[in-house]
Amino acid sequence: MSDSITGKGRAVSLALAEPTVHVSRGWIVKLSVANLAMWLASLTPIQVVLPIQLQNIDPHHEIGALAIVSGVGAVASALATPIAGVLSDRTTHAWGFGSLRGRRHRWTLATALLAALSLVLMGYQQTVLGVGILWVLFSAFQNGEYATLSAAIPDHVPVRQRATVSGWVGMPYALGLVLGTLLAVEVLGSSVSASYNAFAILMFVLAVPFALTTRDPVLEPEHREPLSLRKLAQAFWISPRQYPDFGWAWLTRFLMSLAIAMGTLYLLYFLQDRVHYEKLFPGQTAADGLLILIVIYTVAVVVSAVIGGVISDRIGKRRGIVTVGGLTISAAAALLTFVETWDAALVAAVLFGLGFGAYLAVDQALITQVLPAATDRAKDLGIINIAIVGPSAIGAAIAGPLVTLGGYPTLYAATAVVGVLGAVLVWRIKSVA
Secondary structure (H helix, E strand, O other), rough: OOOOOOOOOOOOOOOOOOOOOOOOOHHHHHHHHHHHHHHHHHHHHHHHHHHHHHHOOOOHHHHHHHHHHHHHHHHHHHHHHHHHHHHHHHOOOOOOEOOOOOOHHHHHHHHHHHHHHHHHHHHHOHHHHHHHHHHHHHHHHHHHHHHHHHHHHHHHHHHHHHHHHHHHHOHHHHHHHHHHHHHHHHHOOOOOOHHHHHHHHHHHOHHHHHHOOOOOOOOOOHHOOOOOHHHHHHHHHOOOOOOOHHHHHHHHHHHHHHHHHHHHHHHHHHHHHHHHHHHOOOOOHHHHHHHHHHHHHHHHHHHHHHHHHHHHHHOOOOOOOOHHHHHHHHHHHHHHOOOOOOHHHHHHHHHHHHHHHHHHHHHHHHOOOOOOOOHHHHHHHHHHHHHHHHHHEEEEEHHHHHHHHHEEEEEEEEHHHHHHHHHHHHHHHHOOO
16 A cells, blocks of 8 residues: 555656555545544534624624624635635645645645634634634635645545545544534533634644645646636636536535535524423533534444445445435435424434435545546635535525524425435436446
């Protein structure tokens, strides 16, 4: 097993060659740990810390404030990732230092550090505006780190191993939330500033092992694509007519991400307002109930992501597993449409986790197989990231009015419909089985 990839002759840069050698377990662990810290620091605030902070700042308008802050953060994320990808794709050994001379690792460390500093400053904010500005900065830098970490899979992992690796690397998306919630709620007593400080430290420190101890092939200047303002502008677009499978992959990921955003954004308030968790369990808060749901969901994600990824690689098929995962997520939303009880929430957490784990692992592997060019892997994955984070802004804009006008059943019914569309349309992709 090796951390490296092999190129075919001197005419092909090692940084651009299609990987053929399996990555090692150590490589997978280091990338997974870096992703774990990144997702812990970015997802836990949305689900736990930001709602608490905004409720403390403006207890009469916390729903609207959360929608605005999460929305502008999603916009910043969508804009930042393709640009960071373009810059990373074109980074040569110039300005390198020590072992950091490749395309990715310097960007990983720099963006992780800047994101961590933004989190620390967020803990001192006493206005919605201040929180919003720092959340925009954090979202931009965090997604810059995401651009480089996500490119590691097509850069280093052969196709026959990608779903398995994507399962292990995607698992921290759920695990980060549960560990972050445990840290914020149980260890730090829901302290806003202490939570942000802890997240910041973990985000930077746990990115270091992958950045400093794994290979990052150098891109030779003669293989570097030219950079211009036009190229930066084009970072946000790939023609779906020229690359239809990429276009369908983008659309299906957008729809599933929209379903996820709509179904989870107001879960804390759902437990407060409809389940009446604090009345059911005196002495506990809705945040405690949310933690229970997150733990159940995470266990289900871990199991289905690993199993789904291994099965997909062994049978060489992606679309069927993606569809089953998406429909399972929709079933969870449909359940909450008709039953607003704590027991229903527990069952929905299991369904959501099983569906999301399988979907996340296999769909990520599928996406890496429809990327248009090796020279633009990080940029193209940055465009995919728009389909992941963009729905957070749109989901907030949709979910708020749906809850206000029709209540939570309307929200979850719409979530189920969107999820079904995302699960079915994956079959329009033709180049991947």
